[in-house]
Amino acid sequence: EIQLVESGGDLVQPGGSLRLSCAASGFTFSNYWVSWVRQAPGKGLEWVANIEYDGSQKHYVDSVKGRFTISRDNAKNSLFLQMNSLRAEDTAVYYCARVNDYETRDYWGQGTLVTVSS
Amino acid sequence: SYELTQPPSVSVSPGQTASITCSGNELEENYACWYQQKPGQSPVLVIYQDDKRPSGIPERFSGSSSGNTATLTISGTQAMDEADYYCQTWDTNAAIFGGGTKLTVL
Numbered sequence: 001e002i003q004l005v006e007s008g009g010d011l012v013q014p015g016g017s018l019r020l021s022c023a024a025s026g027f028t029f030s031n032y033w034v035s036w037v038r039q040a041p042g043k044g045l046e047w048v049a050n051i052e053y054d055g056s057q058k059h060y061v062d063s064v065k066g067r068f069t070i071s072r073d074n075a076k077n078s079l080f081l082q083m084n085s086l087r088a089e090d091t092a093v094y095y096c097a098r099v100n101d102y103e104t105r106d107y108w109g110q111g112t113l114v115t116v117s118s
Numbered sequence: 119s120y121e122l123t124q125p126p127s128v129s130v131s132p133g134q135t136a137s138i139t140c141s142g143n144e145l146e147e148n149y150a151c152w153y154q155q156k157p158g159q160s161p162v163l164v165i166y167q168d169d170k171r172p173s174g175i176p177e178r179f180s181g182s183s184s185g186n187t188a189t190l191t192i193s194g195t196q197a198m199d200e201a202d203y204y205c206q207t208w209d210t211n212a213a214i215f216g217g218g219t220k221l222t223v224l
Contacts, residue, residue, distance in 0.1 A: 035213065037161075045153070045161065045204050047213035059211040095160060102149045103208040104166040111160055 002026035002107045004096050009112030016086050016116070022079040022096030022109055030054070030074040033099035036081050038092035039111075046092075049081065050099060064090075086116045122205055122216035129222045136192040138219045140205030143186055148207045150188035152181060155218075156201045164203075165190060197223050 008020040024034070036048040049060045049070040058070050069082040079096050093113050097105035122142040130136035140150060149168050153161035163172050165181035168188060178193045188207075192199055200223045205216040 037213075037215075044202075044218040045155075045206075045215040047215060050211075050213070061212065100166075102151075102167055103206070103213050104149075104151045104163065105153070105161075105206070105213075106163050106166070106172065108160040108162070 002098070004098065004107055004109035006094065006096050006109045006112040009094065009114045011115045011117065012086055013118050014087060014116055017082070017084045018086065018114060020081040020083065020094055020096075020112060020114070024077045024079065024096075024098070027098070029072075029077040034072065034079045035097045035099050035105060036070060036079075037095045037097055037105065037108075038090075038114075039095070040089075040092040043092075048094070051079070083114070086114075088116050090114060091116045122207065122214055124203075124205060124216040124219045126217070127220045127222065129224055130192075130195045132197060132223055133194055136195045136199070136221055136223075138190045138203050138205075138221065140188045140190070140216045141186055142207065142214070142216075144207045144209045144214060145183060145186045145188050148209070150181065150183055150205050150207050152188075152190045153204045153206065154199075154201045155204065161204065192221075195221075195223055199223060 003025045005023045035050045051070045067085045071080045093111040095111045096109045098107040100106045152165040155161045168183040169181045180191045
C-alpha cells in the first residue's frame with residue numbers, strides 16, 4: 001500500500017522557521033518526482049514546490065522562492081520542506097504528493113498544519 | 119500569471135448529471151486532471167490525462183477536454199459525491215490548480 005505521511009507542522013511566530021517531513025512507503029521513492037501542495041484554511045489548493053527523482057531539479061511557486069527549500073533523501077524515502085522567514089499567509093495544511101506522468105498527483109498524504117501567528 | 123477558472127459552486131439532484139468546467143490557456147496544450155476533496159480529508163485523484171480514471175474510481179466519473187476547457191462529468195450523481203473538486207494542469211516548471219468547485223447534491 002502506497003503511503004505518504006507528513007509531520008513537522010506547528011505553531012510558529014512570523015519570521016520563524018520550520019522543517020516539514022514526509023515519509024513515503026509502498027513504492028520506489030527514487031523513481032518519482034514529489035511535490036508539496038498547501039491549502040490555507042477555507043481556501044483552495046496551491047502548488048508549492050516540486051523536486052526531481054535525484055533532487056537535481058527543484059521548482060517553486062513565486063511566493064516562496066528564496067524562503068522555502070525542498071529536498072529529499074532517497075535512502076530514507078523521505079521528502080522535506082525547509083520553511084524560513086515564515087509569514088501569516090503561509091498558514092496552511094501542507095500536503096506531500098507523489099507526482100506521476102504529466103504532473104498528476106496520484107497519491108497524497110494526510111497533511112500537516114502550519115500556523116504562523118504571534 | 120497562470121490561472122484556471124472553475125465555477126465556485128454547482129448543484130445537482132441525486133441521480134442527475136453534474137458537469138464542472140475548468141478553463142485556462144494552459145489547457146490548450148497540456149492535460150487536465152481532477153481531484154475530489156471531502157471535508158477534513160486529503161484530495162483524491164478522480165481523473166487524469168483529461169479522461170482517464172484511476173483504479174477504484176467509479177465509472178460515473180468521466181472527463182473531457184476541448185480547446186481551453188476541461189470538463190468533469192458525474193453521471194447518476196450520488197450523495198457521497200458531494201465535495202470540492204479541483205482541476206489541475208501545468209506550465210513551464212509549475213503546477214496550476216483551479217480555484218475549486220463545491221458540488222452540492224440536493
